[in-house]
Amino acid sequence: MSQVCLKSFSKPELEAWIRSLNEKPYRAHQIWSWMYTHCATSFDEMTNLSKTFRTKVAEIATLTSIRLLEKKNSPVSGTIKFLWECEDRSRIESVFIPEGKRRTVCISTQVGCPLACRFCATGRMGFFRNLQTHEIVDQVIQIQKEIGMALTNVVVMGMGEPFLNYEAVLKALDILNTPEGPGIGHRKITLSTVGIIPGIKRYTFEKRPYKLAVSLNATTDETRTRLMPINKKYPLVKVLEAIKEYVKQTKKRPTFEYVLIRGINDTPADANRLLKLLKNIPCKVNLIPYNSIQGPFETPEPERVQAFWDILRSLPFPVMIRHSRGGEIQAACGQLAVAYMNRKQTSENE
Ligand code: SF4
Structure with a gap:
């Protein structure tokens, strides 16, 4: 019989599961607390549960289904x-990013990604x-255990496009947002999409409370399709129309992410087009200079980034320059998994 991982259950589902075992309802609360307050990875750690009960659940359930393979500190x-x-x-990866009082984790939602940006x-x-x-x-809970501190923020920006795995991702966010633990507030959770329109519409319709970010990266279809082939399907x-509707329905401000790539999308003409496209959408804009360690393009010089920002400054909302962190530890999404696969392939070929 295959074992169920208890981290796939919402709190009411765990309660129902415990009832189905003819156990007292408070057992669900105890297990939930061990999983999400104490970050227990084995039933043996749950010392306020009887040995008989622990043995019974360990036969049919697990607490974790991912195992740490490698950790790189910057x-x-x-x-x-x-x-x-x-x-x-x-293999999947996640990144822990400390920043002042914030302890953010960036998590993956797919193994690899079909969108080939x-x-x-x-x-x-x-x-x-x-x-x-x-x-x-489990990416969030195991990192919490590894660093020995509660995480404050979650960003869904790792490997994969979250709206192509809508149900599993949103259920995971609802679990992370559960007040009895892990208790990560909805304003501290951000989901980032490349612009999967059916996903944006559903997210809007369901009035999901988490923040929404859109990876824009270009101001014309030609350039955007070149960088992100999915733009052919969702231009x-x-x-932007879907996002305007999101703003109208939810009264929330999305964030637009714009990776600045030298000579591709970082000219004053691009900045002026971006200004025009966004001027009627209440939002935030993050400009992220491309890190050339990550791949085939070039990083724009600081003056080009500054000039781009200067043009956008007239927008009536925050425009920030953010630098991707952890380049020296391959912290761009997918880099560690790719490096691991390459290393493994090399050693297998030797
Ligand atoms: S940027 Fe995001 S959507 Fe695009 S290929 Fe990478 S993981 Fe997929």
Whole structure:
């Protein structure tokens, strides 16, 4: 009989599961607390449960389904990159990013990604499968255990496109947001999409409370399609229309992410077009200079970034320049998994 991972359950589902075992309802509360307050990874740690009960549940359930394979610390930024192995031996990664009082984790939602954005290491891996809810939740809980502190923020910006794995991702976020633990507030959770329009519409319709970020990266369909082939299916203007509807329905401000790539999308003409496209959308804009360690393009010089920002400054909302962190530990999404796969392939070929 295959074992169920308890991190795939919402709190009411865990309660129902405990009832189905003819156990007292408070057992669900005890297990939930061990999983999400104490980050227990084995039933033996649950010392306030009887040995008989622990043995019974350990036969039919597990607490974790990903195993730490590799960890890389950046002495410069404090960023830590985690590489995990799932039960089917596929590999995923997450990044811990400390920043003042914030302790953020960036998590993956798919093994690889089918969207093949040209600036992204994950895009070059290809697509293997969607992650399950418990594999998404467990990245956060295991990192919490590793660093020995509660995490304050979660960003869904790692490997994969979250709206292509909608149910599993949103269920994982709901679990992470559960007040009895892990208790990560909805304003501290951000989901980032490349602009999957049916996903944006559903997210809007369901009035999901988490923040939404859109990876824009270009101001014309030609450039955007070159960087992000999915733009052919969901073109720029249509994505922005869906976002305007999201703003109208939810009264929330999305964030637009714009990776500045030298000579591709960082000219004053691009900045002026971006200004025009966004001027009627209440939002935030993050400009992220491309890190050339990550792949085939070039990093813009600081003056070009500054000039781009100067043009956008007239927008009536925040426009920030953010630098991707942890380049020296391959913290761009998918890089550690790609490096691991390459190393493994090399050693297998030797
Ligand atoms: S940037 Fe995101 S959507 Fe694009 S290939 Fe990488 S993981 Fe996939």
